[in-house]
Amino acid sequence: MTNILYYLPLGAALLLTSCAVQLARVPDQTPAQMQAAYRVTKDVAYGADPEQKLDMYLSPTANHLKQKNYTIVFLHGGGYYVSDKTREERYIQPYLKKGLNVVNMNYRIKRGVPLATEDLTYALNFLQANNATYHLDLSRIIVTGFSAGAHIASLVAVTANDPAYTPKLDSGLKIAGVVNFSGPVDGLDVVEKVFMSNDVPVMKAIGVALFPETTDYAPKDYIRKFEPITYFDKNDPPFFIWQGGKDDQVPPVTFEKFVALLKQNPQKNEVLFVPDGQHSPSAAELANAYQAIFEFLDKKVK
Template identity: 30%
Template sequence: MDRNRDGKLQLDEIPEQMRPFFQRADANKDGVVTREEIQAARQPGPQSRQRQSERAVEEFRNVAYVKGGHERQTLDVYVPEGIEGKNPVVVWIHGGGWQNGSKDRCPIQYLLDHGYVVASINYRLSGHAIFPAQLHDCKAAIRFLKANADKYHIDADRIGVWGSSAGGHLVALLGTTGDAPKTEGDLGVTFGNGAVQAVCDFYGPTDFLTMDESNVKSRLRHNAPGSPEAKLLGGVPTQTLDQARAASPLTYISAEDPPFLIYHGDKDPVVPLGQSQVLERRLEETGVPVELIVVAGGGHGPFHTPEIQENVLKFFDRILKAK
């Protein structure tokens, strides 16, 4: 199947019936699968180290957040059984280079054991629509959750978002565009807004115009035709400058933005560490609470170790349970 003989597989090289396996094997959600990832996915036992919920959960699956919308405009909500009142919610946004990935196999369900409702969303991929469709979908999903807060026992004023890679990019955008009404779109629930109160960004891109400026050898040329960024923007970043700037969380940073927790590996071969460093610096300069944790020797995730999960839990507790 490796038609271009580059030692790795991309989604378009995989037969349709095997694509679910591709999603499982692509552990770091960079849009390619290596031989090592295939071997790891074939091993018996859990495919990842994340700890899931230990309590009974009521699941609301494949809920349309845009009535009559695209098949990707759906979300899942996980509500701990017996939970009462209004509770904080953390929304997971998957990665996959904006061109693949799924809300299924949500890796943050361990939060259900700690007083949180959890949601996981799909959004239109770059093969369906170019940016800002993905941001509009994420905001529509947040507005839907706020409008249905009573049904899911959610406090609409205590919403956290967590995403990795392309999902990290989208949660960073949600965090910095809460006071930018023109970024809301007009999908689904049109009242309210998609503002959130806490952002956990795992190695998300922040500036497409500087993605190729790194000392770490990358698997990808980001400013090239056919790159994930070019597919998202509808053209290579340096030739679609307005689109590239509109897709950058840096463009919208203001003092009103919510606190950020950022994780990034210093050996990430897909999204350079500098992408998170510039976000941290710009947030700090603006007075937004932010912490960047650099994972020594870390590649492109996935970083779902018990220690990191505990630290993320403490972050959400500090922000969302203090209200």
């Protein structure tokens, strides 16, 4: 096997082989190198609503990653009610260090799960319509998020091959994998009760706002439409799920059935269960997770 050495801008050397690139082996760029290399455009509008904005991080070296030249699209958490793309950038930093193209997006909040879950599709369709400007590889999209954002990413990924589900992704877009940190995949009724019964005002407000079409707890038949497990099948993209055993917002019980489905194909999917993990991973847990994520992208995502 012949090794080829590409000398990238900023003095960073990327060791590639003639057969395959391994993201786990790509040296991390320093903050100074990233700042000098990336072309960053903030608050690009992908829809008419003021909250439908995204940040673009375009890498001049992404093409050198060849078949691992994924387009990373990240969605923040916050219960579909609070937070912002600028507040959870720690989740995109590991991808930026590898020289990948990254999209960090907002979506409509405080208006419920049904509306929020539409916005990833609109954002991806926007990228496709404007790709003459961005030059992204949209046949290798990794959708990822934390908490509510991870739920949205998971739902869009598993409904992409469902002809009855709307809104639809435009042709030419392909979700190659999903990275889910603490995002609901089942049991949204359990999550709703966790928040609505909470004594902290903002937590209760989140619970009330999850399904604004209802004045009380939403019917299970209605909630099921927004649970990724409803649509899961063997043709869905590979999943990586990080799950904290002491998560008090998205209880571990809500993952059990979905995780069992993923584990039926361990050559395709990866589950990282952290017994003492909370809803949000610690710095050390996050660092360990990204080691596993890059191995997942190298070995299980095509």
